[in-house]
Amino acid sequence: MKLETKEDYRQLMFQLLDPLKPLYSNGCARLHLGDSGVTYPAVSMEMEAFSRPLWALVPLWLGGGKGYEEIYVNGLKNGTDPLHGEYWGGFNDYDQRFVEMAAIASGLIFTPEKLWEPLEDREKDNLAKWLYGINEHIIPDCNWQFFMILVNVALQKLGYPYSKEKLLSGLDKIESYYIGDGWYRDGGSSQKDYYISFAMHYYGLLYSVAMEEEDPKRCREFRERAKIFARDFIYWFDENGAALPFGRSLSYRFGEAAFWSAYLFAGLDDISPGVVKGILSRHLNWWLDQKIFDRDGVLTIGYAYPNLIMAERYNAPGSPYWGMKTLLCLGLPDSHPFWSAKAEPLPSLDNIKLLKQADMLMHRIGSDVIAYPAGVCEKYGHGHVPEKYSKFAYSTRFGFSVARSQIVLHENAPDSSLAFVIDGDDYVFVRKYSDQYEVLEDRVISSWHPFPGIEVTTTIVPQEYGHLRIHEIVSQYDCTAYDCGFAVKKFAEEYEQKAAGTAALVSNREQCCQVTGEGPCATGFVIESDPNTNVLYPNAAIPSVSYRIKKGETIRIETQVKSSIR
Incomplete structure (x- = not known):
């Protein structure tokens, strides 16, 4: 697929998401994509599938595109209304729905005119109260801290009650995970995998854009660390566009390259837009050549083909749409050099x-x-x-x-x-x-x-x-x-x-x-x-x-x- 212009990338997004349209529930708050099992209940599975497309839709809207607004406004107001049949419900400790709050929070931070302003006052209250629930339960000591951080940033910017204490404690924990040379641990985990790129750095770079005025020192640190990390992470990609299959959550597939979109989104350019464009376009095209869709065009669980054997216990049918994070580049303005740059090969790298x-x-x-x-x-x-x-x-x-x-x-x-x-x-x-x-x-x-x-x-x-x-x-x-x-x-x-x-x-x-x-x-x-x-x-x-x-x-x-x- 030609991936040169902004319109090319938009068309890719619609190619990935349009097969989902007939599958949204009547109230738009739930999305049932399959019947394989996972460690959380159906309401969380369907809420996850609803939320994850926002990782691409929010950039689409931010970058001037249109589509899916009505679905997501209706879904948010019905999913957070305790009196509606599609209510997403209350929470338990370590709740999967906390993960999915991050995409919603990003929409409220970067495109409130699409997701927040169309709501009535009662609907805004419901949504804000539902999101605040992340502050009232235990979340894991890992990249999940960023979900709490982003939710509180969103609530703060909307003028609604938020937890300053949780926001700061979460940021302190993220700081404690940093080990130097651009790398983090994922909480207490010793393993280094794509969670460092598409979680720790990705969310840190979102924060650096959202909170530049309120927290400039930390935002600079997040960006500087990402610059250093990029010099190592580029080694995980080959000249054909494939990324290294290593570690967990490989069912998120083209999410492997999400870091590079966040790199651009945060204004980083130590690695030129042309080189980054080459990485992203080759990577996305490599994935389009794999057997990753079902007959209806819906992403499957697996890697280069549908495969439940290699999946993790938290891989639900909607989980692969985490990969939509790689389309954060859609949020770049039309004038950004990325859109006019030619896709360049990888730079000279050590053998x-x-x-x-x-x-x-x-x-x-x-x-x-x-x-x-x-x-x-x-x-x-x-x-x-x-x-x-x-x-x-x-x-x-x-x-x-x-x-x-x-x-x-x-x-x-x-x-x-x-x-x-x-x-x-x-x-x-x-x-x-x-x-x-x-x-x-x-x-x-x-x-x-x-x-x-x-x-x-x-x-x-x-x-x-x-x-x-x-x-x-x-x-x-x-x-x-x-x-x-x-x-x-x-x-x-x-x-x-x-x-x-x-x-x-x-x-x-x-x-x-x-x-x-x-x-x-x-x-x-x-x-x-x-x-x-x-x-x-x-x-x-x-x-x-x-x-x-x-x-x-x-x-x-x-x-x-x-x-x-x-």
Whole structure:
């Protein structure tokens, strides 16, 4: 799709949102998009689906566009009216509806003439009272603090009661999450993922625009941190427009690039509008080439195709519309240089780049971007945490796989992992998290245990055509270890797989991954992973090398992983 002019971007927005129009409830406050389960009730699911399109509609209106105003005015007044059948209801602690308040608050801050002024006084009172509820309940100590912040900013600007105490305490917590070099933690979480870009920085940049007069010092800090972060985050995008599939909430899809729209919206230009336009236009077009819609044009849960296996427990049918945040650029004035700039390629970037605060090395091999993370993540999370954070390598062109189960290799699909199977058992054990780690300029070293009684120290060394893995293993069990390469798409043109001697290879017309091993009883082996385990394609096979691990011995193995994109 041509994405050059403001009108092009507007047309994209309508292409994404117009399939929803027939699905709004009679009172417009609810949007039912599907019947899969989630951890919150139907009212929250339908309110979420109603709210998330506002991440694009508010910029549309701010930038002079029109559409959906009547739906959203009616939805707001009915959803917050306790006497209406579509009332969104009161709250519990940690309520999902607090998340969805942020988009509404942004609309009240930036386009009150569209969402606030058309309301009658009683309707304004209802909406303000409903929003104030976020101050009366417990919210998580993480990016959710920004939802409370934005709500209180909106109420303050509208002249309605707000909590100055909650506003300031929320900002203090956000400040405590900052770790330097442009990076935040997401509250108490140690993992670094897209929540740093499309949450911590995104909301901070919205705040920097909304509160420039009231809080200039903090607004400058938010903008300066975003400038620094951008120099690292640009490494997560490849020249074809794909972003690194890594971490949770990947069902938000093109939300991966939302930071870049916020970067423009806040007036930042250290990276030129042409380069940012190139990132955004290529990224959005990459997503339009994927199978992300159902037959009616509604976004599905999944990544490059519909896939509930890889989803988190909080992914409801409306959740993917979080990605509309990437269209914040629609709020730029017609005169902004972004609209007249030509989409430029990525600037010259280092082939190997240490992202110290992200605990990973980035590696560019041709048109592929590969990350080597240290395996830093929560021990328990929202679903498939080891697969999303603790593999040895993540690639924009090979994706990664999630386990269908922890039993047998083909169900576990342990790509980019060292997978252990203890003799006499069918369970598969991989790196869940690192006990200790060090990320250097040229390698990543981690100590970890897949199972009590098995200790591993792994060193990952990037090389010209791939990477070398060196594992030192001490086990209290006789077992087999499978060192696995990337998952390669099956049922593709010129598909081939073979295993011979100490090597295995899987390739097709566009991809190739070969692994070669050195160690006790090294044997090439191809794992036929279960359907729908890889996030990029529904069928894949994984080249691997198996090794025999003897009880009580210190074993050193080396595996060379070579990958190429044709």
